[in-house]
Amino acid sequence: MASVEVSLKEMMAGVEGALGAAVVDYTSGMALGTLGGGKELDLNIAAAGNTDVIRAKVRTMEQLGLKGQIEDILITLDHQYHVIRLLTGRAGNGLFLYLxxxxxxxxxxxxxxxxxxxxxxIEI
Structure with a gap:
């Protein structure tokens, strides 16, 4: 099992082209840890904003009566990919990985x- 810090390092080192990574609690919108980012990529702001994305998608799924769980959400920008992966299982309930x-x-x-x-x- 890996800590948040180790998991962030694995996300950044294990993927070529990684610019930033975070582990986020989407019940509060707060990042439990971040690595990378910078002046033009504030991962704490991104964590809070992506919490809203997840909440909106969950709400839409409920309204549509869709069953199942979200695996990941991909946002494609001109020069970047933003990948949100919801953690499953008891230890990851309410958390997501952001890369x-x-x-x-x-x-x-x-x-x-x-x-x-x-x-x-990951172990939280």
């Missing part, structure tokens, strides 16, 4: 695979 990638220097499929691996190992 920002440089679109020109990353492999989206490999990033999703790495997030799945991090999800399996």
């Amino acid at each position: 920002v990638l440089d679109k020109a220097h990353s492999n989206l499929a490999m990033a999703r695979h790495q997030l799945k691996r991090v999800e399996a190992d």
Whole structure:
């Protein structure tokens, strides 16, 4: 099992083109930990904003009567991918992994695979 700090390092080091990573509590919108980011990518603001994205999607699914769980959400920008992966299981309830990638220097499929691996190992 990996701590939040170790999980963040695995997210950043395990994916080429990673610009920033966070583990976020979407009940509060607060990041439990961040790595990377910078002046143009404030991961704490992104954590709070992406909490709203998750809440909106969950609400929409409820209104539509859709069953099942969200695996991940992908937001594609001109030069970046933003990947949100909700954690499943008792230990991850209410948490998500957030990874920002440089679109020109990353492999989206490999990033999703790495997030799945991090999800399996993280311990909160």
